[in-house]
Amino acid sequence: MNFFPHRLNQLLQPISVRLAAWYALAATTTLACLFFAGYVLLQNHLINGLDLLNAAEFKQLKSHLGSDYKTLTGEVINARIRETTDYASVLFYINVDNPQKGMLFHSTNLNGRSMPDIKGEHSFNITMDGIGELRVSEYFLPPFEVSIGTPLHQVRSVMDGYMIVCLTLLGGMLLVSTSIGYYLSRLALRPVRLISETANHIHSDNLSHRIPVSEVNDEISDLGRMLNQMFDRLELSFNQIRRFSAEASHELKTPLSLVRLYAEKMLLDANRSNHDQDTLLELLEEVARLDRIIEELLFLSRAEANAITLNLKPINPARFLQDFELDACTLAEHHGRAFFHTHDGEGCISFDDSRMRQVLLNLLTNALNVSPPGGKVTLRSRLDEGLWRFSVEDEGPGLPAEEYERIFERFVRITPPNSEDKGNGLGLAICRSIVELHRGRIFATAAANDTGLQIVIEIPEAVS
Structure with missing residues (x-):
């Protein structure tokens, strides 16, 4: 039910997208207002043109009646008007009414009907069955009232075409303004992205890096x-x-x-x-x-301070872990836990075996301390595509995701209940330092069983 609002909110999260949306909305709204004003002005202009046509037809009708029309009989008046209006019956609809004697004349295209009158209005629009919409103008020629109507379908056709063109242009404007707005917002926010990327790469080990600042004072x-x-x-x-x-x-x-x-x-x-x-x-x-x-x-x-020199040499991880397994099983048995390890992949990789053994012992000790009695600690290793990846997984209570990064800081100890951990909070910090000396990375994640913690280490095959 809330998918579309949530998805829209996700799409509008980047400020560049929001700026582009505002730019497109402003440009499209401005153009829509101009089109609306043009619509009103054009419609009024066309209707005023019909009013002028009606007025011209009335003048012609008046001239055909002559100045002595008041002395003429109804038959003569009807004949003179018909001489004037028959040729224009395609364009004009005409009524001549004598309020005292009734309707005096209908144009043939009205089929004997009279155009309705709207009191108090000189010019107005009406709709008649079989005829359509008319623009009607009323004139007074004492003692007669003359109504002249002109079809509005041409005006409506022009306005419909205008509306189609406007909507097409608005759609194009929306697309173009969105593209231009997104490009301009990305261009304007490029310095902000540069600041963000530089600041994100500044850590405790490279605090000397600085954000490039232009000479423009903005x-x-x-x-x-x-x-x-x-x-x-x-x-x-x-x-x-x-x-x-x-x-x-x-x-x-x-x-x-x-x-x-x-x-x-x-x-x-x-x-x-x-x-x-x-x-x-x-x-x-x-x-x-x-x-x-x-x-x-x-x-x-x-x-x-980069004052530690590693004794790097090509070592087969499978043999290295087999040697480590003997001590690991003994240590796990001493704690009343079990240790298992798996390895996949063949080949050698350059690393300092004594330092890497120190890392594994620290991780194993932590895992044994948090695992329940009778639990197990699993070491999984894989050498593949130039990367040695291994992990130590326990069966302890695990950690909240927000603590995954903090546990590698100095003197940080998050001790679960009934834990046997008596450390000082420096073990994982040392592990991270050793791994980073190998140009690798170390991180924590949830264990595969979702009940423990998994520490993952990745060491590149070639160390420069």
Whole structure:
């Protein structure tokens, strides 16, 4: 029921289409108003022409009657009028009425009928059966009333032809104005599209890119300059955050190493109570956790600065995954889950096996943590047409679609109920950095069973 309004709303969403529609509507409406005014003026002009014909016929009739018509008998008057009107019976319909004595004359084409009278009107339109529409003019020739009618079918034919021409031209105007309006709107909005495309390609890893701004001082140029100023501030803020993250991580490594050494030294003291030893062990676990976070932050900082060199070498993905399957099955069994993997396609692809193993372990750990006890994690791999595509799929509760992109940001943790996840929210950020170093891409989507999450990775076969 609501399909057509919904479809129309979808079609009118682009501003270029809306501008073209408004332009076409304005141009077509303007032309329609001009055509309507022309219709009224032309119709009035043609009808006035008929009134002039009626007036000319009355003058001719009056001249044939002569100035002594009042002294003539009815038969003589009838004969004189008929001499005048018989030759024009194709064009004119004439009544001569004497209000005191009744109808004095009918033209032969009226077949004995009288044209109806409209009181108070000198010129008017009537319709008679068998004759059609007439333009009637009434004149007073004391003591007679003369009615002269002229057919309107020629006027109506001209006006119908005019209407057909106008409608045809309006249809053409609608098509032409829509095309011109769409072209002009696209031309006018080209700078806006350029701004949108450039801004869409600016990410955290290429904040130095800027929107090209023309020297013309218009609203579009002002918008471009304003966005460039905003990107300047964003780039400065990002650089400060990255520098702080790298420097803070580096500065914290030495104090943490000292804390770990002191704790290990104190743990070797045989005089420590069991409670103290348990406390020291917990301290060492937290120090190790902080050390892992610092290492991961340093890795992310180096990756963003392109300071990491990959050890790329041609590797058969099928053999690589077979080796990984041994550790994956052991890890899954430890969590009370099952691991399965499939691979399709033959050939080799260049990648850093240690970094890619790190990616798979991170994804596997996350999938095991969110899958229910007894559930399974599936790794699907395919090498085809220059692309290695693999995915890790769990049987967990999944995520809302709006969270698919956010989970790859730093320190973002979306932990389902009863999850065993004790991570720090950096695992997927590291996975994304490693994949991007391979010039690949990583993204999340719903699992095939619609109950879990699927992380998909695509690595191109040739890495430059």
